[in-house]
Amino acid sequence: MIFKEIKPELLNNDTPVLIIGSGPAGISIALDLEKKNISSTIIEAGKEFYSEESQSQYEGKIIGDSLEGLSQSRLRQFGGTSAIWGGWCRPFESYDFFKWPISKKNIDPYLEKACSILEIPNKFRTSNLNQEINQAEYQYSLIQFGYHYKEFLKKSDKIKIFLNSQLSHFESENKQITHAVIKNNNKTIKIKSKNFVLATGGIENSRLLIWSRIKNRNLLDDNLPIGKYWMHHPFVYGGKGIVYKSKLNNKFKKKFLNYEGPIHFTQSENFLKEKKILSCSMHIIPTEDKKYENAKQIIREIACFAPKLGNKLRMFLQKKELYCGNIKMHLEENYDSNNSVTLDKKKDKNGIPMPMLNYQQSKTTILSCKKALISFANFCVDKNVGRIAISDNIINENKIKNIAQGGYHHSGGTIMGDNKNNSVVDNNLKVHNTNNLYVLGSSTFTTVGYVNPTLSIIQFSLRLSNYLKEKLV
Amino acid sequence: MKKKNLKKSRDSKFNNFKKYRRNFLKILSLFLLFPNKAFSRLYIQSRDKILIKKSNFVWFLDKKDK
Numbered sequence: 001m002i003f004k005e006i007k008p009e010l011l012n013n014d015t016p017v018l019i020i021g022s023g024p025a026g027i028s029i030a031l032d033l034e035k036k037n038i039s040s041t042i043i044e045a046g047k048e049f050y051s052e053e054s055q056s057q058y059e060g061k062i063i064g065d066s067l068e069g070l071s072q073s074r075l076r077q078f079g080g081t082s083a084i085w086g087g088w089c090r091p092f093e094s095y096d097f098f099k100w101p102i103s104k105k106n107i108d109p110y111l112e113k114a115c116s117i118l119e120i121p122n123k124f125r126t127s128n129l130n131q132e133i134n135q136a137e138y139q140y141s142l143i144q145f146g147y148h149y150k151e152f153l154k155k156s157d158k159i160k161i162f163l164n165s166q167l168s169h170f171e172s173e174n175k176q177i178t179h180a181v182i183k184n185n186n187k188t189i190k191i192k193s194k195n196f197v198l199a200t201g202g203i204e205n206s207r208l209l210i211w212s213r214i215k216n217r218n219l220l221d222d223n224l225p226i227g228k229y230w231m232h233h234p235f236v237y238g239g240k241g242i243v244y245k246s247k248l249n250n251k252f253k254k255k256f257l258n259y260e261g262p263i264h265f266t267q268s269e270n271f272l273k274e275k276k277i278l279s280c281s282m283h284i285i286p287t288e289d290k291k292y293e294n295a296k297q298i299i300r301e302i303a304c305f306a307p308k309l310g311n312k313l314r315m316f317l318q319k320k321e322l323y324c325g326n327i328k329m330h331l332e333e334n335y336d337s338n339n340s341v342t343l344d345k346k347k348d349k350n351g352i353p354m355p356m357l358n359y360q361q362s363k364t365t366i367l368s369c370k371k372a373l374i375s376f377a378n379f380c381v382d383k384n385v386g387r388i389a390i391s392d393n394i395i396n397e398n399k400i401k402n403i404a405q406g407g408y409h410h411s412g413g414t415i416m417g418d419n420k421n422n423s424v425v426d427n428n429l430k431v432h433n434t435n436n437l438y439v440l441g442s443s444t445f446t447t448v449g450y451v452n453p454t455l456s457i458i459q460f461s462l463r464l465s466n467y468l469k470e471k472l473v
Numbered sequence: 474m475k476k477k478n479l480k481k482s483r484d485s486k487f488n489n490f491k492k493y494r495r496n497f498l499k500i501l502s503l504f505l506l507f508p509n510k511a512f513s514r515l516y517i518q519s520r521d522k523i524l525i526k527k528s529n530f531v532w533f534l535d536k537k538d539k
Contacts, residue, residue, distance in 0.1 A: 239530060302532070305525050309538035377533035381522055387538070389530035 002078075002154050006043070006162040006184045011191060015041045015160075016472055018180055018193035020167045020208075021200035023080025025441040027145045027153070028117055028458045029197060032465035034158040038472060041191070042159065043182060045166040045200075046077035048146070057166075057348045060203065060355035067232070067359055067407030074201055074410070078163060079146020081201065082454070087141040089115075089455040090124050093279070095269045096449035099335065101418045101427045110462040117458055118143050127255045130383070132271040132375045135257050136264045136281065141454075165189075166350050167208055169215040170196065176435045177219070183350040195468055197438045199461075202410025205443040206230070206341035207355045209414060209424070209431075214343075221433055224424050227341035230357065230413045231333040231448045234365055235406035238373050238394055240298055243284055243323040243386035244316060251383055263323045266450060267372050277368035278332035281450040282376060284323040295324035302387070309387065327388070330409075331369050332450050334362035341413050370394045409453050411442040428467050429460065440464055 003010055017033060019026045022044040030040045046054045054077065060070035067073075074081045091111055094104040115122040120139035127135045153159055164184055171179040171190065179190040198205055206227040213220040220226070243263060248256045265282045272279055295317055303310025316322050333339075338360060343353035370390075377388035417423025420432035425444050431437045440461055442453040523539070525532045 301527065305527055305532070306534055306538040309534065374533075378522075381533050381535050384535065387532065387534055389527075389532040392526070392529040392531060395531050 001156065001159070002048070002150070002161045002163065004048070004163050006165045006182060006189055006191075008189060010160070010162075011189075012039065012041065012160070015039060015191070015193045017041070017195045017197060017468060018043065018191055019197045019199055020180065021045075021080065021198070021204070021441075022078050022146070022161060023199065023201060023441070024082050024145050024454055025199035025457050025461050026197070027079070027149055028114075028461035029199070029440060029465045030153075030159045031117065031149070032113070032462050033468065034156060036465065036469045037158070038469060039158045040160075041193070042161040043165045043167060043180070043191070044078055044161060044163050046075070047163055048078045050075065050077050050083070060357060061344050061346075062357045062359060062407075064357075064359045065361045067357070068405070069407075070203060070355065070357065073407045074203065077146065078150070078161070079144055082143065082145040083147070085144075085454060086452070087143070088452040089118060089120055089139045089141055090136065090451040091459070092449050092451055092456050093126075093269070095272065096279075096447055096451075098447070100416060100446045101423075102416070106427075107456070107459040107463055110459040111455075113462050114455055114458040115139070118455065125257050127252075127257050128268055129252055129255060129265075130379060132268055133379045134266050134268050135255075136266050137257050137259055138262075138264055140261065166352070167198075167200070168350060168352055169208070169212040170219060170437065172216060172219045172434075175219070175433055177437050183352075194472070195436045195438065197440050197464065197468075199440040201441055202230070202232075202413060202443045203341055203355050203357070205439055205441060206413035207343065207352075209439070210341070210343055211352055219434065220431065221420060223421050224432060225337065225415075225422060226424055227413050228337045228339075229335060229415050229446075230339045230341050230359070231335070231411045231445070232407055233409040233411075233448060233450075233452075234331045234333060234361065235408070236329050236331060236366075236369060236394075237391065238282065238327045238329045238369060239377075239388060239390040240326050241284060241324070241377075241380070241386060241388035242295075242298065242302075242313060243380065244321060245323060246316075246319075246321045247383075247385045251385060265376060267375070271375065275368075275371050277371050278334065278365055279450040280329050280331040280369050280372050282372070283328045285325045285328075294326070295322060298324055323386075327373070329369060329373075330450050330452070331365050333411075333448055334364050335447060336360070336362060339412075366394065367397075370397075409442065409448070411445045411448045411453060414439045414443040415446045416444045417446060429464050438464060438468075 017040040019042045033040050058071040058076045097103050118141035120141045125137040166183045168181045170177045182189045209226045262283045262285045299313045342356045344356040346354045373390045380386035414424040429438045
């Protein structure tokens with residue numbers, strides 16, 4: 001059932017699980033709990049659809065290097081930011097977990113179910129093309145959680161959703177949370193529950209926990225690094241290039257993954273370890289998608305300084321056997337405690353301080369991108385499977401500062417770890433030294449890797465759902 | 474007479490050599506003093522590969538591509 005606002009008479013006196021946030025994380029865990037016959041209540045600060053007035057509450061200050069504004073990179077509405085996501089999905093690599101207290105094996109069992117929620121095939125092949133370069137397979141989901149699951153959630157008698165309801169903070173007795181304090185149209189309502197799951201995204205999770213610590217000094221330890229180790233996926237056009245589909249097919253036979261859509265490359269684990277660099281993904285869109293315009297322009301340019309190659313490429317283009325275009329890259333961000341979410345002096349309409357993001361782009365990230373691109377360009381020439389041009393901004397180290405754009409895929413801030421001095425949640429996503437407060441979403445990611453985060457977020461939601469079921473039984 | 478001619482030709486050869494050496498050193502010093510300018514258009518990376526800089530991009534090409 002979905003209610004436009006919260007009313008005390010509509011609330012269960014003691015709901016087993018209270019979920020704050022109705023994005024992919026919140027809805028996925030609620031759907032899975034329902035299958036396990038466990039009721040849950042979802043609190044959503046936004047409205048059913050986009051509203052400028054609601055969205056303005058998502059503004060915040062960014063100090064340091066420039067990023068996409070905080071109210072442009074996320075959505076405050078039912079279904080969360082999934083209403084504007086690109087749908088690219090791929091699970092974490094096993095080497096992404098080297099700083100985590102868990103391994104890939106702990107979330108792999110939830111991959112199949114996560115794919116069914118996103119309505120994508122569970123097919124994420126990786127192929128080693130040589131010792132340095134891997135080809136990776138992505139899947140693309142069209143699911144916008146707010147639109148797609150609305151009718152199902154309306155009919156559900158196990159899930160109650162209250163819109164326009166903003167969490168302020170938590171109240172507790174000792175280390176047990178007793179109530180969530182909710183602000184709704186200038187009213188304050190307290191909701192009781194056995195378990196509280198904070199799933200409000202990579203900025204709000206930190207912001208609301210920091211505010212809860214200020215409001216309730218006994219609940220959260222001062223040492224907990226809430227808001228620290230914030231990350232995102234810097235996005236960069238690393239260069240442009242051409243890759244021959246047929247030559248890849250002939251050279252690598254079964255090793256070449258012949259799939260539709262953009263072609264994706266990444267680095268092998270050995271290469272990352274050997275060069276001591278962070279990972280990144282390289283995507284080239286096939287020519288068919290662009291009606292050849294971009295490809296023609298690139299081939300014309302090549303023909304000026306390499307006429308033989310230019311003529312050859314024209315023939316390949318006619319046969320539609322080229323991936324050609326800009327090389328889009330998602331870069332792994334460095335693990336840095338100085339990049340953090342803190343609170344601003346300015347407050348929102350409910351009296352909660354607005355977020356303030358301190359962010360400095362690391363040089364390691366861009367240097368890693370440069371090494372990866374050079375390795376890929378050399379691979380293309382050596383194997384004669386393509387030709388790559390690298391942007392001067394990346395090759396020339398003097399220009400390297402602050403070239404990456406982005407500010408999407410907010411991660412970190414409430415990271416997972418064994419120790420309460422360097423992490424906020426334990427390996428079951430429970431906040432250290434509390435009994436019943438959990439954090440869900442990419443804010444708990446200890447490292448971000450190169451993959452888009454939503455599929456992994458859902459895997460963690462399903463894992464937490466299993467854990468809560470065992471706990472409640 | 475023969476000896477004189479021989480000496481003349483030896484001198485002229487030596488002078489030519491000095492001229493070539495001077496020019497060679499001039500070019501070499503230019504490359505050493507301004508490596509960015511000297512290599513801005515064409516970088517030679519290995520026997521089979523060439524790097525070409527064209528409008529803010531560095532292309533990695535095979536020598537046969539040209």
